[in-house]
Amino acid sequence: MDLSFGIEYTNFREEVKGFIDQHQDKQPSATTESMTAIEWQKLLIDNGYHSRTIPKEYGGFGAEPDIIKSRIIAEEFSRARINTGLGGQGISMLVPVLLEMGSEEQKQQFIRSTIGGEMVWCQGYSEPGAGSDLASLTTKAELDGDEWVINGQKIWTSTAQLADWIFCLVRTEPEASKHQGISFLLFDMKTQGIEVRPLVDMTGSANFNEVFFTDVRVPKDQIVGKRGQGWQVANAILGHERGSLAPPEAAKSRLEGVIRLMQSETIGGEKVIDNPVFRDRLMSIQGRVLAMQFNDMRLFSARINKGQSAGMAGIIVKLMGTELRHELEALAIDAMGEIGLSYEDNPYIRGEGSWQYLYMYFLGLIIGGGTSQIQKNIISERGLGMPKEPKVDAK
Template sequence: MDLNFTTQELAFRQEVRDFVATALPADIRHKVINGLVLERGDYVRWQKILHAKGWAGPAWKTDFGGTGWTTVQQYIFEEECAAAGAPRTIPFGLKMVAPVIMQYGSPKQQDRFLPKILAADEWWCQGYSEPGSGSDLASVKTRAVRDGDRYIVNGQKTWTTQAQYADWIFCLVRTDPEAKAQRGISFLLIDMRSPGVTVRPIITMDGAHEVNEVWLENVEVPVENLVGEENAGWTYAKFLLGHERTNIAGIGIAKRELARLKRLASIETKNGKPLIKDPLFASRIAQVEIDLTALEITNLRVLAAEAERRAPGPEASILKIKGTEIQQAITELLVQVAGPYALQLRRDAMAAGYQGDPVGPFYSVPLGPNYLNMRKLSIYGGSNEIQKNIISQMILGL
């Protein structure tokens, strides 16, 4: 197994690096590099720039308008974009529902939805979790009852990320309450503008409106919006979650944030000594960097296996666990760099263009909110505890 990049892959890396350096808007880069709040328009603007270049769908087949890149090229692209300060791709459309529609959707669904996802003309959110169904998605209770050429949907979804922006939501719904849990679930595409859809904000502990409750009350959904077969939605959900867990690892993002940590820790404090000169703090940074390097090698092994058309085993769960732990560890160290100034929770001011405070350095403003926000990483996409169960089952047979 060769984990070194080929000459062609290194040339591709340079091509991506050169393009992002010239095409990425400076205001967006400033926000990302400094951990400031990104708005919906920032994500859409960058996606449209990529779409004009023909790079909007790195993991998509050319048949659907994608790049047709190899998994290694996709990895290089993500890493270079993260390092340059590009916004992360919002995954719900491009990386989650789109692969499901490509694999299991009808030609009509593919023609209707995929071009608009690629061009960032429609924003998607995920309707999986419910108040009583988080990691145990097989227990979803939202009902969809067939009535002629439509389904009548009733239920509640929660922790729905950026539903306040969404045009569409892909939902797991129960279509056969008598069937065994996993066999009575279907996968529906629902227009968020449908009568009966209500979005209610959930303000998280960092003061942000990122997640929501979505209520579905007698929502009418055309049968043609059913993906694949009725009651086979669990198959599609597992397919989607494999994409989500690998994406959550966020190696490129972790590398960028580690570089920011080193940069901020090198700033002289009031006593004139940068925190990175403290041996204990420096050793913690070193441990995070070692863990990140090991994770990257694991990820490259997964890519090599995919290139040889070998299905990965529990690696997706390993990447999810360790990737989220590393990202959380970096935010913890960043808070230590900021010290008491990290207590400033000023989301509204940041969103309005806040550029610093006389009582503390500019860089400290987003660190407290980011620390609090990143606590979610080990929970969503299947909690890390659930991932450990998956690993034990696949490796130890427990």
């Protein structure tokens, strides 16, 4: 057990802190003095605090991959509560895929504008009939001359109303088995035949959309990988998404919020934290947050010390992390009692309504990105080597 990073990294941490001290006043905010989100993003990339390992020729900073440095950047930005730059599915999911599987032209065309924030993407995967069983998707693309003609419907498409382009799974090989018949296409959301309808969810916001395709014509070369390889491409990105849905650092920071809340809120004149039942629930959640934090350190350590086994530590993170956050937000609501019901314009609202919003939002994350039940199938089948449920013959 050695939890020190060494002198090189101590120096690097000082560099990061220096940058934050010097520039934190310029981060995007409502004031006129501040930078726009795009200008801030450029400043971060130029200094190696965003898109750090993306090659310079594609608009990144071009540093060698060093996950300790990446972690130090994340830790220091989080500690200082500094804007970490742009995110979204284009940056976090599409860019890694293009780097690995895209053609040279695709890398040139899309990476720089995506990480720079000029090009916003959405992800077209799930369909009304293809949720947990994503590979059964039926949106089809047929080749007509030099163009794909796309017909079908996607659902759960976040940011579709804002997106410039979409990366989309479509069925191109109807004769092939369900996993071999899918392709990964990129296309402009302004193309004729695309209709976006917002999907209001239980939080009251439209975090997702439905997207309808009617004879949408897309140039033949806008495909990543070969025809029929789309499933492998999609799985590479889903792996990327799952681990990042519920980072333990965020849970720790929300827990500190619950503690502050319980220290300031009162029930019948008594501070909530002085109530032994609530205090016990708080300590119970704190124990679980600690377990997930050290689980994350073990995973991180296994990544830097190749060959060290992380056992099952990785495969359980999505399941445990999202369930924990849901319960953590619930504790804050219970601690507030009726006040905890406040929402939207209620004048008694606490934390800008974030406790109720995230309580519901994390239920969405328990379901999205592979439901908790799908996670348990993965843990038992891939982790424990238990057999799959026997297949029922297709109708």
